[in-house]
Amino acid sequence: MFRRVAIIGGGAAAATLLGELLERQPPQPLHLDWYAGATAAPGRGVAYGTRSDRHLLNVRAASMSMFAGKPRGFLDFLQRDDPAIAGTDFLPRRRYGDYLEAEIVRALEQGKAHGHDVNIIPFTVDALVPESDGVTLIHGEESHRADAAVLALGALPPQPLGGVNAASLESGRYVMDPWQLLADAANIHPPPRKVALIGLGLTAVDVLLELAAQWPQTEFTAISRHGLLPTAHLSRATAPTDDGAELIASMRDAPEIHRWLHLLREACAQETDWRPVIDSLRPHTSGLWHVLPLEQRARFLRHARWAWERMRHRMPPQVLDSITGLEQAGQLQRQRGRVQSVELVDDALQLTLNHAGETRTLQADLVIQTVGLDTDVRRTRHRLVRQLVTNAHIAADPLGLGVQADATGRLHHNGGSWQHLFAIGSLLRGTLWESTAMPEIRQQARNLADQLLGD
Ligand SMILES: Cc1cc2nc3c(=O)[nH]c(=O)nc-3n(C[C@H](O)[C@H](O)[C@H](O)COP(=O)(O)OP(=O)(O)OC[C@H]3O[C@@H](n4cnc5c(N)ncnc54)[C@H](O)[C@@H]3O)c2cc1C
Structure with missing residues (x-):
């Protein structure tokens, strides 16, 4: 059993692991250092930090428990306030953030009762050095020791697509972090007239719903290779006719x-x-x-x-209705094509698209990159991950999907695997492929807690 464990990351994966660990009663109490980063609400992370009721969970409430051992967890939390909520409903992600926060409070109380000691540290870990008997974690001028550490970093910061020139990036008209833009959108005056989105997955859908409501006069064009929207869930949950x-x-x-x-x-x-x-x-x-x-x-x-x-990765049916409504109202157009380049021309961005051998251009006042998760540790600007890769403490998945690890999240380096360095969540896509949503993360958290406590 590791007695002093560091969890690095401020999102739902870190919160779930914390909850799993504090629930247990190992032979000796634990000391947990949770490096949650500079966030006002540890645990909500990128997905559940939104305050908009337009942003719905894309998984039905009954499948969103934080804990593998308590499958009704989220539903019970919701029904305490509103017994009419059904397990098949798609709820606002904000409500899931409320649930995460409530579970963290409960876990901390329970941990205290079990004699565990928890330190929530509002800092980002800049560097980490694994040694034979533990790890050293560095943030700013300070360093701390732990017996084991878990990377719960979520996806890496987005990188600009190839073909986006420096002038476009410097102009401020090319947005790589759509969540930051949504947080600031109400302060942008006047709103842009024409907005282009590159990528048409669930992130694009979220961005479109929010910005179209805040900027009703703006014309949106969403571009993807096939120009298709994500598929939608059926309005009624269905089970397969056999177990597959x-x-x-x-x-x-x-x-x-x-x-x-x-x-x-x-x-x-x-x-x-x-x-x-x-x-x-x-x-x-x-x-x-x-x-x-x-x-x-x-x-x-x-x-x-x-x-x-x-x-x-499907969207709730009501979200599909809203997006279809934007198209019917003429506020949203979809285009097929690969973006070849984005350049600053006068005071706007010019996108050059290619589809089926034909090239065409499109002008936009603002371009938002919504291409999905980046987990390629080989070319990231994430400080801690870059340090770990540069020092060969971790090894990149050969297909750029994250880090090399075993199925329990134990990280590999070039010469073997670490006994005391683990990851949970998106960085494990190379090993597990599906490793970003709560149904996978809660199972990983449970298995990881078993490992850390030597169960
Ligand atoms: C918009 C969106 C909607 C989603 N909807 C659903 C859904 O409906 N259902 C579902 O199951 N899943 C959904 N997901 C998947 C989602 O990724 C997971 O459910 C979950 O939120 C992942 O949590 P995480 O902790 O792994 O990552 P994150 O939420 O990204 O949290 C990681 C945190 O760690 C911090 N961090 C990074 N580096 C450091 C460091 N060096 N030191 C300290 N902190 C650091 C980051 O700043 C970040 O806050 C959605 C994802 C997104 C982006």
């Missing part, structure tokens, strides 16, 4: 992307709707990813990732 065991077994027997797509198409054709088939894979995704050889993983990323993300 046969499909999973066939996929395991033939770990080859072309074959898997064929099997999935066949399975979907036998159901009245494809969604239950995709959902039935969820508990098996990391196992399937594990059996997939590296060159097949690369093939998946090149050819099937886009379709998988679109079917797997």
